[in-house]
Amino acid sequence: MKKTALVTLISFIFLLISSAVAWALKFLELTNGWAVLGTGAALLAVSGIIAFAVRKAPKLSVISLILNAVAMGLCIRAWYILRGLDNSFLTMFLVCLACMAYLWLFYLISFIPFVERHFTAFFIGYLLLSGVAYILVVILTETTFVSTFGYYMIIQIGFLFALCAEAETFSRLLRNLTISTFSVFVVAIIIAVICLAGDGLDLDFDFDASFDGAGKGKKRSLKNEHVIMD
Numbered sequence: 636m637k638k639t640a641l642v643t644l645i646s647f648i649f650l651l652i653s654s655a656v657a658w659a660l661k662f663l664e665l666t667n668g669w670a671v672l673g674t675g676a677a678l679l680a681v682s683g684i685i686a687f688a689v690r691k692a693p694k695l696s697v698i699s700l701i702l703n704a705v706a707m708g709l710c711i712r713a714w715y716i717l718r719g720l721d722n723s724f725l726t727m728f729l730v731c732l733a734c735m736a737y738l739w740l741f742y743l744i745s746f747i748p749f750v751e752r753h754f755t756a757f758f759i760g761y762l763l764l765s766g767v768a769y770i771l772v773v774i775l776t777e778t779t780f781v782s783t784f785g786y787y788m789i790i791q792i793g794f795l796f797a798l799c800a801e802a803e804t805f806s807r808l809l810r811n812l813t814i815s816t817f818s819v820f821v822v823a824i825i826i827a828v829i830c831l832a833g834d835g836l837d838l839d840f841d842f843d844a845s846f847d848g849a850g851k852g853k854k855r856s857l858k859n860e861h862v863i864m865d
Contacts, residue, residue: 654727656708668716675709693806
């Protein structure tokens with residue numbers, strides 16, 4: 636099965652679980668955003684311990700993958716509580732679809748011969764342009780879903796790294812994807828920093844995250860991307 640198809644499916648399920656958790660929690664009428672954020676961080680810590688414990692059994696990484704999705708949902712709900720925001724499940728579903736489009740745009744552009752020959756530069760440039768485009772959207776629009784999209788994009792960038800990493804078997808790919816989802820820690824930190832800064836930040840503003848070391852080593856290509864379903 637194509638690696639891109641698997642990454643798309645798993646990333647969509649991940650974001651959908653996160654959205655469902657964030658949306659469902661509003662019915663509990665929680666008011667302490669910091670407690671919700673702390674719960675998400677604690678769940679990430681537990682997930683990290685599990686991921687380390689099952690490192691020799693990659694398929695069991697799915698446990699951490701699911702826990703991280705739930706933790707992401709908790710972080711988003713904490714953000715909504717602390718900033719007085721909210722979104723319908725339909726809106727969050729559409730944001731998930733937008734993230735899938737972002738991943739596939741990257742995939743399709745990577746097939747251009749010139750881009751393939753300069754894949755590392757393209758990867759870095761794609762992330763930088765994503766950040767610039769996101770900042771412009773934040774400045775020029777007033778919506779309640781832009782910050783959610785920004786946080787989801789951080790997770791999606793992690794999935795892009797997993798897409799580009801070597802993985803000839805499904806187990807290896809699943810492990811890579813699980814590790815990438817610990818970028819939820821970045822989301823939790825950004826939420827904490829922005830909220831600790833107080834009401835001085837009036838913009839619904841988030842920073843797109845990138846990771847060092849993209850594309851280091853041998854040239855990457857997504858054309859030979861079949862994954863053995865072990």
